Structures are given as C-alpha cells and as structure tokens.
Amino acid sequence: MSAVWGIALAAVRRRRLQSAILAVVVLCSTVAIVVALGLLEASSGPFDRTFAAQRGPHVVATFDRAAVSDALLAETARRPGVEAAAGPYGQSVVTVADTRQSLPPGPLTVVGRPGPGGPVDRVELWAGRWAERPGEIVVNRPVDPVFGDLVGAAVQTVEGLRFTVVGLASSVTRTAEAWVAPAQMEAMKPASAQMLYRFVAAETAAEVRAATAAVTAGLPPSGVLGTQSYLTVKRDVSRAAEAYLPFLAGFGLLGLLVAVLIVANVISGAVVAGQRQIGVLKSLGFTPDQVMAGFLMMVLLPAFAGCLAGTVLGALVSQKLLDLVFAGIGAAIGLGIGWPVYVAALLGVPAVVVLAALVPASRAHRLPAAETIRAGSAPRPGRGQAVQRLLSGSRLPRPVSLGLGLPFARPGRSAMTLAAIVLGVAAVTLATGLFQTMTAYGDTAQRVGRVHSIVHVGRPGQVRPTLDDAAIEALLRSRPGVRHVTANAWIDVQLPGLTSRSMAQFLRGDAASRGDVVVAGRYVAGPGEVAAPSAFMRRFGLRVGDRLTLALGGARTQATIVGEVMDAADDLIIASWSTLTALDPAGRATQYEVGLAPGTDVERFNAAVKAAEPGLYPRAKSQADQHSVAVIGAAALFTVLLGTVATLGVFNTVVLTTRERRRDLAMLKSIGMTPRQVTLMTVTSMALLGVVGGLAGLPIGVASHRVVVLAMLDAAGLGAPAMLLDVWRVAALAALLVAGVAIAVLGAFLPARRAARLTIAGALRTE
Numbered sequence: 001m002s003a004v005w006g007i008a009l010a011a012v013r014r015r016r017l018q019s020a021i022l023a024v025v026v027l028c029s030t031v032a033i034v035v036a037l038g039l040l041e042a043s044s045g046p047f048d049r050t051f052a053a054q055r056g057p058h059v060v061a062t063f064d065r066a067a068v069s070d071a072l073l074a075e076t077a078r079r080p081g082v083e084a085a086a087g088p089y090g091q092s093v094v095t096v097a098d099t100r101q102s103l104p105p106g107p108l109t110v111v112g113r114p115g116p117g118g119p120v121d122r123v124e125l126w127a128g129r130w131a132e133r134p135g136e137i138v139v140n141r142p143v144d145p146v147f148g149d150l151v152g153a154a155v156q157t158v159e160g161l162r163f164t165v166v167g168l169a170s171s172v173t174r175t176a177e178a179w180v181a182p183a184q185m186e187a188m189k190p191a192s193a194q195m196l197y198r199f200v201a202a203e204t205a206a207e208v209r210a211a212t213a214a215v216t217a218g219l220p221p222s223g224v225l226g227t228q229s230y231l232t233v234k235r236d237v238s239r240a241a242e243a244y245l246p247f248l249a250g251f252g253l254l255g256l257l258v259a260v261l262i263v264a265n266v267i268s269g270a271v272v273a274g275q276r277q278i279g280v281l282k283s284l285g286f287t288p289d290q291v292m293a294g295f296l297m298m299v300l301l302p303a304f305a306g307c308l309a310g311t312v313l314g315a316l317v318s319q320k321l322l323d324l325v326f327a328g329i330g331a332a333i334g335l336g337i338g339w340p341v342y343v344a345a346l347l348g349v350p351a352v353v354v355l356a357a358l359v360p361a362s363r364a365h366r367l368p369a370a371e372t373i374r375a376g377s378a379p380r381p382g383r384g385q386a387v388q389r390l391l392s393g394s395r396l397p398r399p400v401s402l403g404l405g406l407p408f409a410r411p412g413r414s415a416m417t418l419a420a421i422v423l424g425v426a427a428v429t430l431a432t433g434l435f436q437t438m439t440a441y442g443d444t445a446q447r448v449g450r451v452h453s454i455v456h457v458g459r460p461g462q463v464r465p466t467l468d469d470a471a472i473e474a475l476l477r478s479r480p481g482v483r484h485v486t487a488n489a490w491i492d493v494q495l496p497g498l499t500s501r502s503m504a505q506f507l508r509g510d511a512a513s514r515g516d517v518v519v520a521g522r523y524v525a526g527p528g529e530v531a532a533p534s535a536f537m538r539r540f541g542l543r544v545g546d547r548l549t550l551a552l553g554g555a556r557t558q559a560t561i562v563g564e565v566m567d568a569a570d571d572l573i574i575a576s577w578s579t580l581t582a583l584d585p586a587g588r589a590t591q592y593e594v595g596l597a598p599g600t601d602v603e604r605f606n607a608a609v610k611a612a613e614p615g616l617y618p619r620a621k622s623q624a625d626q627h628s629v630a631v632i633g634a635a636a637l638f639t640v641l642l643g644t645v646a647t648l649g650v651f652n653t654v655v656l657t658t659r660e661r662r663r664d665l666a667m668l669k670s671i672g673m674t675p676r677q678v679t680l681m682t683v684t685s686m687a688l689l690g691v692v693g694g695l696a697g698l699p700i701g702v703a704s705h706r707v708v709v710l711a712m713l714d715a716a717g718l719g720a721p722a723m724l725l726d727v728w729r730v731a732a733l734a735a736l737l738v739a740g741v742a743i744a745v746l747g748a749f750l751p752a753r754r755a756a757r758l759t760i761a762g763a764l765r766t767e
Contacts, residue, residue, distance in 0.1 A: 005297065012301055017655060021648045022262065022299060023306035028644060029256050030310025030349050031317060036249045037341045038318035047172065047234050054122045055084070056173040057196035059212050060228040062091060065193050067223030073195055076219075081211050084198045086120040089113055090182070090190035093494050095158040095553055103139065103155055106492025107552070110137070111176035111194055112185025120196040121175050127151055128167030134184040137163035140177050143170050158553065161188070173233050192225060205231055226495075232539055235717075236570060246711035250430060250704060256349075258423050260356040261416045262648065296357055303353040311345045317637075399677040402668075403684030414689060417650060421693030422700065424643055425740045429701020430708065431639035432736060436727035437709050438632050444566065444723075446621065447593075450515040452602050455592040455609060456617040465615025469589050473509065475612055476592055481600030484510035487589040489580055493573075494551040503569075504530075504550065506587070508577035513595060516574070519719030520544050521563035527578035530559045533567030535717030548573070552583040568716050593621075643743060650686050650747025654755075675757060682752035686744040694740025701736070702728065 012019045050056075063073060070088045077085030090112040096103050115130050116123040116138075126143045128151040137155060141147040147168055155163040169179070175196060180188075199211040208229045216224050396404070407414035443449070455476060458464045465472060469487065476485045489506040507514075512523060516531070521544035524531050530548065537543065546561050550573075559579055580587045596605060606618035669678065706725060713720050 009301075012298055019298075019302040021651065023302040023309075024644070025258070025262050025648055026303045026306030026349060026353065027310040027313070029258070030307045030345055031314040033256065033349065034311055034314025034341065034345045035318040037344060038314070050172045051230065051234075054124065054172055055120055055198065056171075056230055057086070057120050057175065058199045058202040058208055058230050059197045059215075060173065060175050061195045061197065061212070061216070062225040062227070063088070063193045063195065063219075064223045064225055065090075065191060067220045068193070070193060072219070073193055076195065076215050077197075079215050081200050081214050082197055083200050084119040085195060086118045087195040088193040089195075090185035090188070091176070091192040091194040092185065092188045092190040093551070094161060094188075097156045097158050103150075103153075104492075107494045108157075109177045109494075110185070110188075111179050112182045112188075112190070113179050114182055116169055120198050121171060121173065123169045123171045123175075123179075125167055125169045128165070130167055130169075131179060131181045131184070133181060134187060135163060136166045136181065136184070138167040138169050138179045139165055140171055140174065140179075141168045173228075173230050202230075205229065236539065243712050243716035246708045246715065250708050254423050254427050254430075256352060258420050260352060261420045261423075264356050264359065264416055292362060296354055299353055299357050300350060304350050307346060307349045310349075311342055314345070315342070397680075399673070399681040400684050403681040404688050406681070406685035407689060417686075418689045418693055418696075421650065421689055421740050421743055422697040424647070424743045425694050425697025425736070426701040426704060427639055428643060428739045429698055429736050430704045431636065432732065433702065433705030433727055434708070435632050435636075436732075437705070437724045440723050440727065441566075444515060444517055445568075447515045450513060450595050451593045451621045452596040452600070453594040453606055453609075453618050454621050455594060455606075456619070457588070457590055457592075458615040458617060462617070463615045465613050467613055467615075472589070472613065472616065473592065476594055476609065479605060479608060481597045481605065482594060483597050484513040484595045486510050486514055486593040487577070488591045488593060489577075489587055490590050491552065491580070491584075491587070493583070495548060502536075503572045504580075505572060505574050506577050506580035507574065508589070510595075514593060517566040517721050517723065519564045519566050519721055521561070523563050523565075524574055524576050525562070527576055527582075528557070528559050529562045530573045530575040530579065531563035531565050532561055532573050533565055533569050533717075534719040535568050535570035536572060537561075537564055538717040539570040550575075550579070550583060555583045557582040564719060566719055566721055568718060570717060594618075647743050647747040650689075650744050651751060654682060654686060654748045654751040678755055679749075679752045682755055683745055683748045686748035687741055690741035690744025692740070693744070694737045697740060698733065698736055 073088040076082070077087075092110050093107050094110055096105050096108050113123075116125045123140075124143070125138070127147075128138070131138050139150055141150065150165050150168060153165045155165060157163075163180070175194070197211075197215060199208070199215075201207045202211060208231060212227050212229075216227075455472075457472070467475065473485055473487055476482060487508040491504055491506065493502055493504045495502050507524065516523060518531070519534055521531070532542065542548075542561060544561055544564055548559050548561065550557050550559055557579060559575060565574065594605075596602065602620045606620065609616055609618045669675075673681075705727075709725060710720060713724070
C-alpha cells in the first residue's frame, strides 16, 4: 500500500497544475452542495426534532362553548385514533391597547392552562415562570435574548384588563399567543374552548383530515370553529427555505456534473500521457490493481482537499443564508445545520470523484506492459485526419483550419470538455433568467415605479396629526407631482378558529394604482370583498369565491374572496374600506401610499409633507426586496463558481492537448508558424466547442429556468403569473450564445500563450 501512496503522491507533485484545478473544481461544487443540503435539512429537521420533544399537537381545534360542552369535548379524547389529548382549555381573544407597550397592539389569542407540561404541547418555558394568579400572563415568544425585557412588562387591553408578563414560553405549533391561569380565564368568560390532539396516524394531510373528522364526528357543525394542522405550521416555517432549494439544488447538480466530467478528463489525460510510466510500473512488479489504485489516489488527494475547504466555506455561506431565510424564527426551532450534512459532503463528494475516475482509470488496469512502454502519448494516426484534409481545402487561414480540426483528434476528451461548456452555459442562462424573474418579483413586491413615498400617521408616543383622514388625504393630493394616493389601515383581525392573528390591509382611494398582480379572479372593488395572497390561500385551503369571517373586538363581518394576488405573505388579506367600516366605524388610516410623477424629488416631497403636518412621518419607499436580493446574490455567486469550473475544464483540456502535441507544435514552428498563429490555432480549437456548447446549453438553461422558478413559486406558496416566467428577450438570448465562446476562449488563452512560447529545441527533446 505504501508503494501505491508513493506513486500517487509523485503523480500529484508532477501534475501540480491539474491537481490544483481539480481541487478548485471540487471546492466550488462542494460549496453549492453543502448550502443546498443545509437548507434541505433545516427546512424540516429542526421543526421535527422540536415538535417531537414538545409532543406537539397534530391538530389544534377550537370549539364554540355555547354549542359544545366541556364534558363532551373531554369525551373526544377517548375516541379511536387519538393517541393523546389535552384540554379543554378556555380560549379568549383580547385586544392589546395601542399604548406603545411591550406587545404590539391588536388581537391577542389567550388560552387558560394550569402549566406548560402535559400529555400534549409541552411548552418550553425559557424565561420567568408560569402564570399562577389572576393578572399574570405568559407570552409566546421564540427563544431569543432580545425578548428578555418582556418579563415584568405591563399589558393593557382595550377590554380593561391589566396583565403583568411573568414568563416567556415557546410553542413550536403556535397553540396560543399567550397563556393565563385557568382561574383568570374563567373570569374572562371565554366563548371558545381549545383541544389539542395527537393522533396515531398523522403523517400526511389526508391522515390528519381523516383523524380530525373522526374526532369531531357527532358534534354540532356550528360548534367546530376551526382546526389547525401541524403540517400547516411546518410548511409555514420551512417554506422560505424550500423556496431557495430548487435553484440551489440545480446549481449544486450542475456543479457536480461538471466536476465529474473534469475528473474523468484529468484521469483519461493522465493515463494517455503516462502510458510509458504505466508500462514501467507493471514491469517492476506493480499489479494492475495497484496501478489503477495509484491513479484513483492521484485524484482523491486533491479532491478531498478541495472538498474539505468547500465544506468549511459552504458552512459559512449556508449559515448566513439560514439566518436570512429563517429571520425571527430560527431560535424557536433550534435552527442549525446538523453534522450529517457535513459527513454527507465529506464522504459523498470524494466518492463521486472516485466513481467518475473509475472508468478512465480502468484503462490503465487493462493496458499490457509491453504495449504501454512501446506507445507514445500522441493521438493515434488517422484520428481527425479526414476533418483536417477537408478543412485544408477551405479558404480559412491555416491556423484556423488546423485549430478547427484539433478537437477531432481526441473525440472523447473533446466531448467531455463540450459537456462542461454546455453545463456552464446552462448555469449562466439559468442565473440570467433568475435575475430577470427575481427583479420582476422584487419590483412588484416593492411597487417600484408606482409607490414612491409611505406617509405614516403618528402613533401614541409620537406627535399625533391634527388633521383628520380626509384632510390628510387632501393635503397629500395637493402637493406638486402627486399622481395617486391610497389610504391604508393595517389592522390585526381575528379569523375565528385560528390561534394566530392575521393582518388586514383596508384600502381607500387609488387602490388599483398600487400595482398588485392578480393571479386569479379580480381585484377588490366593493364592500364585503377581499383579495388574498397566494400563500394565504394555500395555507388555509381557500379558493376564490370562498367566504371569510373577520372579527375585530366584538364586531364580526362576512367577506367574499374575489381575487388571488401574488404575494408571499400567508397572514395578510386585502379588503375594501367599507369592510373596515363594518367592523369599526371610527377606523382611521395608519399610512398613505403616494405615487409621484417622474422627476419628482421624493425627499423634497417628504420634507414638505412633514413641514405641513408634523404628525405625519413620510419615508421613501424601499426599492429592494430582501429575498430577491438574496436569490440574485446567491445565483450570481454560484454562476461565477460554475463558470470558473467550466473555464478550468477548458483550461485543463488545452493543457493536456498542448503537452501531448509538443512535437507537433515544434514541427509547425520549425516550418514557420509564429507564436501568434499557435495561439490562434489553440484558441480556435476551443472556440469551436464554445459555439456548439452555447447552442446546446442555451435551451437547457431556458428549460431549467422554467422548472426551477415553478418549483420556487410552488414552495413559497405563490401563483405563477406569466411575468415571472416569460422573461426572455431576443437580445438577451443572443448575448447568452456568446457565453459558451467566452468560457472556451478564457479557458484556452493562457495555456495557448504558454504553448506559443514553447521553444523548438525544448519540444523536440526526448521524453
């Protein structure tokens, strides 16, 4: 075995350049793979572990106590298929007053529980203690030191209740927003009751629905206010990560394929160039297995070094990406990349490299010693000569015709190099399409070109405006350069049956000018109408035409979903102003969206508004969407990595070819070929592959873009409007055709220059 290590180390030292290329290629591929695997693991693993540790409920059910008694609810815990149950717990919704306290104003779902433990939903109490007496409350917050100051804070409700926050707890399935002692809850006279169920079979949505139907069978239909599946919460937690997965996995797969091609190219070139060495080793007593093992070790050593560095770099990149994707919820589910991801990368990538090297290395295993000592390293006579004869009769300059014929001398190597270029062009095309798609999405999300200034109304603790809603809107419309104004009221509302709050955006004025993209149905136009984002519709299984009940304080109103809009928010609905009037006749706007004419100075407009009414707080509308920037940045990073990998593949091919054809190059120079002509001939040979690679890689990239974007939209819970898919223009496609030539020329130029500087005497020396 020591002898095998010796020849492997000697081969790595002798082929330092190719070993370095291989290490860089594997590093780039490993970075993409670690990031993709890290997101894949984080999208489900941490939630599953936390859910199991807390014995989270498969279903949280809310019942009307006027229709279903607590005794009847307790009896449901003993029905077939129920593994464990907790409750009934009193449930009530209070409204936190807008007094700039520690909790945001709006509805707060409160449940009465005697403690954080129990057979179901063992809430993690991570700060303070549990509520034991009236006037005490425990707030549901993820485990994060930033919330530590909440303990001891006072909470005032619109209903006149006062609480002191005595503890902070975390429920991974969000069974409540806060908890109080049972005695406190009974004093609040709750109209609803909560039951928590764990089922024997609840792996799929169908099983959860069947088990829920079984446990609520026989109860009055009006008594079941709503149910919430743990799968909905899990999807909500992981959907951001899953939206990134398709394009990361796509780049990771492309990178791995390019790495496989380059590894095979390196090994095949080493076998061809080292035929005499193979014969010498076999004549000295090395077995065919030992010779083949030496070639495998030759690629495994730099590949493992690149894999190790790529794993470390991938861990740093993926952690930054996870912090962005899971902002605000990472601590709640124990977010982090598990060691299996690193083990899979450190073992899997080198294993793929070895598998890719097996076929060309097996050739060294089969070659007889006598034949390998006798053979040279140049291509066998006859390869490519027919093409050369055909090109020699053309009017092309001789260096160009010679260069066009070179790829046919080594068709296998040229095919692998061509495949690497094709994948590189596909990666560039995919990244270009993603850039266009995410730019279009970001412009829509941030209403670029439609909304330029957001004018906030002063809240408690700030200067309050002296003007009423109508006067504020008239003030804004009177400013020079204003094209449209939309009054917004952002108010937390309750959807009966859900434990989490939902945000309603009530609109008045020029709402149609905001630029919302309607995926299905139509936009809000009249009273009792709402539009909902695609993510909201999918989260709750709703469709256009369904009706919702909106509750605010003690008021309720019915509304019909008339449209589905493109938005990633799964806790938002858009409603008409008349719907707000039905819930709260005194409701006021919380902000105004203002669109300005081209050329209007936004900062000057904001300053003029502030001077006219100190109780208004205008700011320029952001023009960048955070997730769009993240996707574009990641796509650009991986495009550079894969473009570099493909270029290195060409570089490696030219290095191998020029080394094998040293004598041919010397003969050409001896009959008058200049260094510039040698460079032109070598670059032309790869430019031909670049043209073919561009033509083949472009449709692959376009098709990959469509597949990846559809998968991203599906994971994010978004509809698929044509504006996000039909992003290709003739000029852009024409430019992308040049990408293959650029990759080929960049990879070929340096070794071509090196070959051009080769002296005749040095090339004709005996090997």
